[in-house]
Amino acid sequence: MKKINFSINSSLFILFLMFSIACNTNTNIKTKENSDSIAAKNDSIKSITKSDTISKSESKTDSKIAVTNSERSKVLIYNFHVTNRCPSCIAIEKATTKTLSAYFATEVKQGRIKRQVLNVDKKANKFISEKYEAFGSGLFVTRVFKGKETTTDLTGDGFKFAKNKEEKFIEILKNKISEYLK
Amino acid sequence: MKNLTVVFLGILFSFQALAQDTIISNNPQNLKLKVLYFHITNRCNTCRSIEANVRKTINDNFKTELESGIIELDIINCELPENKTISEKYQAYGATLALTKINDSNEKIEDITNFAFAKIHDENVFVSELKSKIETLLK
Incomplete structure (x- = not known):
């Protein structure tokens, strides 16, 4: 037990x-x-x-x-063209590209300079073309500062110099962009 | 018969003068204003349109001045070697519209290329404003 x-x-x-x-x-x-x-x-x-x-x-x-x-101001650059382009119009675009890459690469990278190449014959570009009254080839440089826009039309200088006196055109464009960046 | 031939030749030459691309004053002593339009060899529609409207402005408003030699109209291809000197004088390396006022032997050049490209999309405005500019310079 x-x-x-x-x-x-x-x-x-x-x-x-x-x-x-x-x-x-x-x-x-x-x-x-x-x-x-x-x-x-x-x-x-x-x-x-x-x-x-x-x-x-x-x-x-x-x-x-x-x-x-x-x-700080911003600069907008518009290269307008039609579908069938002439040598002067092509030269203006080429010289604009040269100017930006040679003198304003930093500002382009920072977004202070914005550049657009637009075909005015395309419906999508109708609004902006009408704003600038660009019905053919055109080069416009716009300064945007505190919401205010100031535009210079450089089309005439482009046609006059870009093809056969490129350095002169680059100088004019460079001076205008520098002035607008201030 | 001789008189008829002279009259016929006179009429023929006057028509030829009107058909010329560049209308140069036959009376240099009357010359008050030169209208010069430079262009390159391969031209775009805008460039042709500017020339057409410069001609239209002068033909419609200053025909008498053109015929009497007060106004001279020059259409110049700036890429041709024979036009190099005048193109460099006007710094015209592409499409360029210039007005030159002649006062005695003095010349005063006004470059209106930017005006031309800015206003050409509206032909009426272009013709009217160019007419005003010419009238001012002829005073």
Whole structure:
């Protein structure tokens, strides 16, 4: 009888031990899980905060650039042409490209100078062509400053010099762009 | 018969003079204004249109002045070697429209190329404004 009691007690003790171990392990796992998830949450919070800080600092920089850019003038250059182009018209476009790459590569890269070559015969260019009254070949340089636009029509100089006196035309165009960038 | 031949030849020469590309004053002592239009060999529609409207302005408004030699009209290909000197004088290396006022032996050149290309899309405006410019210089 004593033996039976002892075996029951010992088995009960063993069961209790097993149960308690099992419970402890679960709690450990749970806490681990919890700590992981907290860590992950913390990370995500950190990352959110970081990204917020980055975006805030970026937006600050952006707004600084925007302010600086809005205070500085921009130059728009339009080379208009018809579908069937004459040698002078082609020469004007070529000389404009030369002028920009030789003297204003930085400003073009910064976006302070924007240049477009547009075919006035295309419907898509109707609005801009009418704005500049460009119904054939034309070269227009526009200064945009504080929302105000000032335009110089260099078509005549282009036809006069671009084909046979390119350096003279480049000088005229360079001077006009430099003046408008101030 | 001789008289008839002279009259016939006279009429023939006068028609030839009118048909000339460049109308040069036959009376240099009367000359007050030169209208010069330079162009290159391969011309575009705009360039041709400018020439046509310069001719139209003069024919419609200054025919008497042209015939009496007060106005001279020169249409010049600036790429031809024989026109090199005059083209360089006017710095005309492509399409160029210039008005030259002659006062005694003094010449005053006004380059109106930018005006020409800016206004040519509206022929009425072009003719009317060129007419005003010529009238001002003839005063």
